[in-house]
Amino acid sequence: MLKKGTLKQILLITDGCSNKGEDPAATASLANQQGITVNVIGILEDDQSEQPEGLKEVEDIALSGGGVSQLVYKQALSQTVQTVTKQAMTQTLQGFVNKELQQILGQDQSLEDLEPEKRGEVMEVVEDMGETCDLEVLVLVDTSASMHDKLPTVKEALIDLSISLNSRIGRNRFCIFNFPGKRKDIQKVLDWSPALDSISSIFPKLTSGGITPTGPAIREAMYQFGKKTLLRSLRDEDESGMEEA
Amino acid sequence: MKMNQEWKKHSTVVRPGMYIQGKWHKKVYVIKQKLGAGAIGSVYLCEANGKPAALKISDKRSSMTVEVNVLKSLGRVQGSRLGPSLLDVDDWTAPSGEKYSFYVMEYLQGEPMSAYIRQHGKEWIGVFMLQLLEDLEQLHQHGWVFGDLKIDNLLIVLSPPRVRWVDVGGTTQVGRAIKEYTEFYDRGYWGMGTRKAEPSYDLFAFVMVFLTIYYPNRFNKDTQPEKMLFRKIDEAKGLRPYRLVLRKALIGKYVTSSQMKKELLQVIHNIQKQHTVTGNQAQPTRQDPFLLEAAGISFLAASYYLISLLFQ
Numbered sequence: 001m002l003k004k005g006t007l008k009q010i011l012l013i014t015d016g017c018s019n020k021g022e023d024p025a026a027t028a029s030l031a032n033q034q035g036i037t038v039n040v041i042g043i044l045e046d047d048q049s050e051q052p053e054g055l056k057e058v059e060d061i062a063l064s065g066g067g068v069s070q071l072v073y074k075q076a077l078s079q080t081v082q083t084v085t086k087q088a089m090t091q092t093l094q095g096f097v098n099k100e101l102q103q104i105l106g107q108d109q110s111l112e113d114l115e116p117e118k119r120g121e122v123m124e125v126v127e128d129m130g131e132t133c134d135l136e137v138l139v140l141v142d143t144s145a146s147m148h149d150k151l152p153t154v155k156e157a158l159i160d161l162s163i164s165l166n167s168r169i170g171r172n173r174f175c176i177f178n179f180p181g182k183r184k185d186i187q188k189v190l191d192w193s194p195a196l197d198s199i200s201s202i203f204p205k206l207t208s209g210g211i212t213p214t215g216p217a218i219r220e221a222m223y224q225f226g227k228k229t230l231l232r233s234l235r236d237e238d239e240s241g242m243e244e245a
Numbered sequence: 246m247k248m249n250q251e252w253k254k255h256s257t258v259v260r261p262g263m264y265i266q267g268k269w270h271k272k273v274y275v276i277k278q279k280l281g282a283g284a285i286g287s288v289y290l291c292e293a294n295g296k297p298a299a300l301k302i303s304d305k306r307s308s309m310t311v312e313v314n315v316l317k318s319l320g321r322v323q324g325s326r327l328g329p330s331l332l333d334v335d336d337w338t339a340p341s342g343e344k345y346s347f348y349v350m351e352y353l354q355g356e357p358m359s360a361y362i363r364q365h366g367k368e369w370i371g372v373f374m375l376q377l378l379e380d381l382e383q384l385h386q387h388g389w390v391f392g393d394l395k396i397d398n399l400l401i402v403l404s405p406p407r408v409r410w411v412d413v414g415g416t417t418q419v420g421r422a423i424k425e426y427t428e429f430y431d432r433g434y435w436g437m438g439t440r441k442a443e444p445s446y447d448l449f450a451f452v453m454v455f456l457t458i459y460y461p462n463r464f465n466k467d468t469q470p471e472k473m474l475f476r477k478i479d480e481a482k483g484l485r486p487y488r489l490v491l492r493k494a495l496i497g498k499y500v501t502s503s504q505m506k507k508e509l510l511q512v513i514h515n516i517q518k519q520h521t522v523t524g525n526q527a528q529p530t531r532q533d534p535f536l537l538e539a540a541g542i543s544f545l546a547a548s549y550y551l552i553s554l555l556f557q
């Protein structure tokens with residue numbers, strides 16, 4: 001029915017609203033149309049209520065990006081990062097399955113309209129796919145000034161995510177960008193790699209800037225997925241140029 | 246967290262006294278009281294045809310389906326009481342129009358393990374350890390790993406006292422990524438292993454279950470987790486006899502639960518010997534819960550062990 005494929009996700013970790021460039025929900029929507037899911041985790045201050053006005057954006061970005069969002073206090077970040085990632089994988093795969101089901105059973109049929117026994121069988125297929133599919137996660141970390149004291153926790157959570165995902169059968173690739181970059185909207189922290197245990201040494205060096213260009217950051221992040229294949233095809237002609245970019 | 250808000254929503258939608266009728270199988274359940282809430286849904290005590298049962302309900306419908314699949318697979322493990330038995334699976338539409346999935350299972354009545362041990366003495370620790378290992382052994386042999394093994398998921402049912410699993414939602418096929426876990430019990434969190442579903446994952450959580458009895462408020466990890474956990478075992482008086490076995494389980498020395506059970510039995514035999522030497526000389530054959538358990542289990546352990554040797 002479905003062949004094994006690669007799921008692509010952007011995981012945005014932020015603590016506030018964007019204040020520069022285009023609407024991040026719009027760029028997230030563009031990313032989603034290109035087969036990339038955008039998940040957002042909003043970190044709350046310890047004294048913040050569970051539903052602050054400023055973090056409404058977090059939900060909007062994930063909704064447009066076809067992903068999952070969650071507001072969380074720093075302490076629960078590790079578990080949240082991995083739940084959100086896995087939930088989004090299941091959601092995407094279920095989306096594929098639903099499309100297939102509609103072709104077989106008609107427009108109005110979805111997985112949840114099946115009787116419980118059949119639904120169980122279909123969910124087993126979804127689970128199998130989630131376990132075996134390949135996954136690419138681009139982590140986009142907000143390093144604006146207010147995030148400074150949260151970065152050690154973010155680092156821990158990302159290492160933890162890599163432990164979880166690398167316990168799957170399918171392969172994983174991660175890369176990390178932070179925004180705002182020194183001169184550009186985003187800046188590479190770690191290039192595509194199968195695990196994140198190497199980030200301990202890089203993370204403490206991240207500097208924090210003032211503004212939060214979330215929209216432009218998602219736009220730039222989106223291009224990082226295509227880049228590998230582009231790189232491969234252009235390798236002979238212009239390798240150094242691509243590396244630079 | 247968003248999750249918590251969804252719980253609040255549940256508890257207002259389903260209330261004691263309500264009737265819930267399934268969309269597919271048309272069975273009617275009367276909600277009696279709330280038993281608890283977890284990451285996926287809330288569990289209620291309900292009544293069906295005058296008999297008590299436990300009903301779990303959630304709007305996370307695909308997660309519920311996954312749990313039902315696990316309960317069904319465990320039900321296929323012959324003659325076992327791994328997890329509560331599944332009675333019904335159905336959907337329900339709330340008066341507000343929101344759609345929920347629910348399943349109904351056997352209602353297990355019992356006491357939390359910590360309370361039981363506190364009341365009846367630390368000699369029960371060894372008994373429950375063996376019972377738990379026996380169940381884990383069965384589960385592992387059928388290709389599953391419990392995953393979210395924690396004290397909240399265990400219940401002591403009475404006459405005779407027996408450990409039972411109440412929530413098997415985290416049960417994962419061997420070789421896959423653990424589906425659900427709780428940080429304190431998770432070896433990945435302690436930096437002491439992967440989250441791959443293998444018997445040793447459960448055996449790590451097993452040790453944490455018994456540590457929780459002595460540290461009910463738990464504790465946070467420091468910079469040397471392994472040393473810290475070893476120290477915590479040494480400092481828990483009731484765990485001292487088992488400390489070497491528990492240590493080995495923590496660092497993943499046991500590839501199967503049978504190996505661990507075999508060594509634990511040895512420890513328990515030694516304790517019994519000391520008891521009979523230093524204790525009541527006149528009644529050396531007095532029937533301790535240990536001896537009964539130990540005799541039967543050691544025979545099983547020996548045969549499983551031999552079988553496992555044959556297949557290596």
